[in-house]
Amino acid sequence: MLIVEDEYIIANDLELILDEAGYPVIGVADSVDEALAIMAQQKPDIVLLDIYLKGKETGIDLAKQLEELSIPFIYISANDNKSVLEAVKATQPIGYIVKPFREKDILTTLEISRYRHAHSVEIKLREEKALQIALTDALSAPGSWEQRLLNAAMVLQSQVPFDFLSIQYQKKGTTQCFNYYRVGFEEYQTISLTDLQQMTNTTVEQLLQFQDEQVPVGPVRYTEDTFSIFCKQNRLGQMLAKAFRLESALVMPFTVGVADKFSISFLSRKPDTYHSRHLRLLERLEQPIVLMLERVLAFEEVARLSEQLKRENNYLQEEVKTLANFEEIIGRSQRLLRVFDQVTQVANTDTTVLILGESGTGKELIARALHNLSSRKDKILVKINCATLPANLIESELFGHEKGAFTGAFEKRIGKFELAQGGTIFLDEVGEMPLELQAKLLRVLQEKEIERVGGKTLIKTDVRIVAATNRHLEKEVAEGRFRMDLYFRLATFPITLPTLRERPGDIPLLAQFFAQRSARKLGKPFHGISEAVLNELINYSWPGNIRELENVIEQAVIINDGQSPLTLGRPLINSLFSMTMSEIMIQPDTSFKLGNSTPKDLQDVKQIQQETEREYILAILKQTNGRIRGSGGAAELMNLKPTTLEYRMEKLGIRKVLSVQPPSNSSDMN
Numbered sequence: 001m002l003i004v005e006d007e008y009i010i011a012n013d014l015e016l017i018l019d020e021a022g023y024p025v026i027g028v029a030d031s032v033d034e035a036l037a038i039m040a041q042q043k044p045d046i047v048l049l050d051i052y053l054k055g056k057e058t059g060i061d062l063a064k065q066l067e068e069l070s071i072p073f074i075y076i077s078a079n080d081n082k083s084v085l086e087a088v089k090a091t092q093p094i095g096y097i098v099k100p101f102r103e104k105d106i107l108t109t110l111e112i113s114r115y116r117h118a119h120s121v122e123i124k125l126r127e128e129k130a131l132q133i134a135l136t137d138a139l140s141a142p143g144s145w146e147q148r149l150l151n152a153a154m155v156l157q158s159q160v161p162f163d164f165l166s167i168q169y170q171k172k173g174t175t176q177c178f179n180y181y182r183v184g185f186e187e188y189q190t191i192s193l194t195d196l197q198q199m200t201n202t203t204v205e206q207l208l209q210f211q212d213e214q215v216p217v218g219p220v221r222y223t224e225d226t227f228s229i230f231c232k233q234n235r236l237g238q239m240l241a242k243a244f245r246l247e248s249a250l251v252m253p254f255t256v257g258v259a260d261k262f263s264i265s266f267l268s269r270k271p272d273t274y275h276s277r278h279l280r281l282l283e284r285l286e287q288p289i290v291l292m293l294e295r296v297l298a299f300e301e302v303a304r305l306s307e308q309l310k311r312e313n314n315y316l317q318e319e320v321k322t323l324a325n326f327e328e329i330i331g332r333s334q335r336l337l338r339v340f341d342q343v344t345q346v347a348n349t350d351t352t353v354l355i356l357g358e359s360g361t362g363k364e365l366i367a368r369a370l371h372n373l374s375s376r377k378d379k380i381l382v383k384i385n386c387a388t389l390p391a392n393l394i395e396s397e398l399f400g401h402e403k404g405a406f407t408g409a410f411e412k413r414i415g416k417f418e419l420a421q422g423g424t425i426f427l428d429e430v431g432e433m434p435l436e437l438q439a440k441l442l443r444v445l446q447e448k449e450i451e452r453v454g455g456k457t458l459i460k461t462d463v464r465i466v467a468a469t470n471r472h473l474e475k476e477v478a479e480g481r482f483r484m485d486l487y488f489r490l491a492t493f494p495i496t497l498p499t500l501r502e503r504p505g506d507i508p509l510l511a512q513f514f515a516q517r518s519a520r521k522l523g524k525p526f527h528g529i530s531e532a533v534l535n536e537l538i539n540y541s542w543p544g545n546i547r548e549l550e551n552v553i554e555q556a557v558i559i560n561d562g563q564s565p566l567t568l569g570r571p572l573i574n575s576l577f578s579m580t581m582s583e584i585m586i587q588p589d590t591s592f593k594l595g596n597s598t599p600k601d602l603q604d605v606k607q608i609q610q611e612t613e614r615e616y617i618l619a620i621l622k623q624t625n626g627r628i629r630g631s632g633g634a635a636e637l638m639n640l641k642p643t644t645l646e647y648r649m650e651k652l653g654i655r656k657v658l659s660v661q662p663p664s665n666s667s668d669m670n
C-alpha cells in the first residue's frame with residue numbers, strides 16, 4: 001500500500017491500522033512528487049489518496065496518472081464540495097473514505113473495494129475475450145476486406161469509440177486504404193479514394209502518395225495538445241481531420257507475418273475521447289489480432305496458390321510444355337552458337353526479348369530456353385499465340401475480365417498476364433496483334449500494370465516478356481500495321497534465328513536426332529540414314545525450316561521397315577514450297593492420288609496434304625493395332641488428344657472398326 005497524505009498524524013494513523021491488519025505499507029508521501037518517486041522504486045497494489053496535498057498538484061492530478069498506470073486507488077478526504085466530487089468520480093477510484101474515519105471504516109472499505117476491483121478486472125478480462133472472439137468472427141467471415149474490416153470496426157466501436165476510422169494495409173509495396181465514416185448508431189459510410197478526392201480537391205496520385213506515408217512504430221494517442229503533431233506527420237490524416245472536423249486520434253500500427261503492415265487510425269470529433277485505457281486495450285488486443293490476421297492471410301495465400309495451381313494445371317494440360325535448354329536444341333553452326341551466346345547474355349535480366357526468324361526455325365524453343373535459363377525458371381511460362389486468338393476475346397484473354405464486363409462474362413476471369421505472374425509471357429506471332437491491342441500491350445510494357453476488362457483498378461504485374469514473329473516487323477511498321485513505339489519497346493534485345501538453309505551443316509545432326517526420337521516413340525529399331533538421303537536433305541531449301549525437317553523424318557520413320565536405313569519414300573521438291581508457309585506443314589507424297597505430277601494449284605496441295613495425313617494416321621493405327629486411346633495408343637504416339645484424333649479420322653474418312661486385328665492386305669482400316 002502507498003499512503004499519500006500531507007497531515008502527518010492521519011498518515012501515521014493509517015500506517016498503523018494497515019500494518020496491524022497485515023497490509024504492508026511501501027511508503028508515505030505528502031506530495032504528488034514524493035508519491036511518484038516512491039512508485040518509481042516499487043509499484044504499489046493500492047494507493048490511499050488525500051485530495052489536497054503539499055505542492056501545486058492535488059490527489060486528483062495524481063489519480064489521473066494512477067489510472068494511466070492501472071494502479072487502483074481509494075480517496076480519503078473530508079472534502080464534499082460538489083465540483084470536487086465530480087472531478088473525483090471522473091478519475092474512477094475504487095473507493096472513497098470520508099474523514100474523520102474509524103479503523104473499521106478503513107478496513108471495511110479496503111476489503112470491499114479490493115473485492116470489487118478484482119471482480120471488475122475479471123469481468124473486463126471476460127469482456128476482452130468476447131471482444132477477441134467477435135473480432136475473429138468479423139475478420140475471418142467471407143467477403144471483401146472492405147466488408148470484413150468494417151465488421152471489425154463495428155465490434156471495436158463499443159470499446160474504442162470513433163467518428164472516423166481509417167485502415168491502411170501495406171502489402172508488397174502497395175497500400176490499400178479503407179475509410180469508414182460513422183453516420184448513425186450502427187451506420188457507417190465507406191469513403192473511397194474517389195470520394196476523398198472530390199471532398200478534398202486532391203488528385204488520386206497525391207492521395208496514393210499520402211497513403212504510403214510512414215506510420216508510427218507503436219500505438220500512439222493524439223489528444224487536444226498533440227493532435228497537430230498527428231496532422232503534421234500524416235497528410236492523409238490532416239485532410240481527413242479538416243474534411244470531417246476531427247480533433248483527436250488513436251493510431252495502432254502492427255505487422256502481420258514478415259511484411260504485411262496494418263495501421264488502424266481511430267479518429268474522433270471530441271478532443272478528449274482517447275485515454276490510456278484505450279491504448280492499453282489495443283496493446284492487449286494486438287497479439288491476438290496479429291495471430292488471427294496471420295491465419296486469415298495464410299488461408300488467403302493458400303487459396304490463392306491453389307487457385308493459381310489449378311490455373312497452371314489447366315494451362316499445362318492445354319500446352320505441352322517442352323523442357324527446352326541448350327542440350328535439346330540441336331546444332332553446332334556458328335550462327336546457332338551466336339544465338340546461344342545472346343540467349344545466355346540476356347536470360348538472367350528482365351529485358352524484353354524479340355525473337356525473329358522464319359516459321360519453324362525454333363523461335364518457341366529459344367523462348368523456352370530463355371525462360372528456363374532465367375531466374376524465373378521455377379515459375380510458369382505462358383504462351384500466347386497472337387494469331388489464333390479470336391479478335392473479340394483477345395483482350396480478355398490477355399488481361400482477364402471482371403464479372404459482367406460484357407455479355408457472357410458470367411464469372412470473373414484472370415488473364416494470361418496475371419497467370420504468368422512472376423514468370424514469363426511468350427507472345428508468339430506478335431506481328432499479328434491487332435493495332436488497338438498493341439497500345440494496351442505497350443502500356444503493360446511501360447507501366448508494368450494491367451487492367452481487367454470492365455475492371456476499375458490497375459494490377460501490378462511482374463512478368464518478363466518474350467515476343468516472336470516471322471514477319472518483317474520494320475516493314476509492318478512502315479506500312480502502318482505495327483506501332484513504331486511498341487516495336488522499339490519489344491526490340492530492346494532482338495535475337496534473329498538463322499533459317500535451316502543458312503546452316504546446312506546442322507541438317508544431318510537434326511535429321512539423326514529426329515529419326516532416333518521418332519523411332520524410339522514408335523518402338524522401331526533405327527538403322528541410320530543413308531548417305532544419299534542425307535545429301536538430298538542437305539540440298540533441299542527447307543522453306544518450312546526445322547519443323548518441316550521434323551515432319552519429313554517422322555514420316556520416313558513410319559514407312560521404314562525397321563530393317564534398313566531410312567529412305568524418304570518421296571523426293572523433296574524445292575519449287576513446290578515457295579507457295580505458302582502454312583501449306584507445308586504436312587509434306588505431300590507424290591505417290592498418292594496425284595501420281596508423280598507436280599501439283600498445279602493450292603487445291604492440289606491441300607489434297608496431297610489430306611492424303612498424306614490420312615496415310616500417316618493409318619500407318620500409326622496399323623502400328624497400334626487400331627488402338628487410339630490409352631498408353632501406347634495412336635493418340636499418344638501422335639501427341640494428340642484422343643478426341644482430336646477421332647475428329648481428324650472422321651474428317652479423313654477413316655472408320656473405326658471394332659476388331660483390333662490388323663487388316664491383312666490393306667493399309668486402310670475401312
Ligand SMILES: Nc1ncnc2c1ncn2[C@@H]1O[C@H](COP(=O)(O)OP(=O)(O)OP(=O)(O)O)[C@@H](O)[C@H]1O
Nearest residue numbers: 328329330358359360361362363364365470546547
Ligand atoms: N535446334 C533445334 N533442335 C531440335 N529441335 C528443334 C530445333 N529448332 C526447332 N526445333 C523443333 O522444330 C519445331 C518448330 O520449332 P518452333 O515451334 O520453336 O518454331 P517457330 O520458329 O516458333 O515456328 P512458328 O514461327 O511457326 O511458330 C518444334 O517441334 C521444335 O521442337
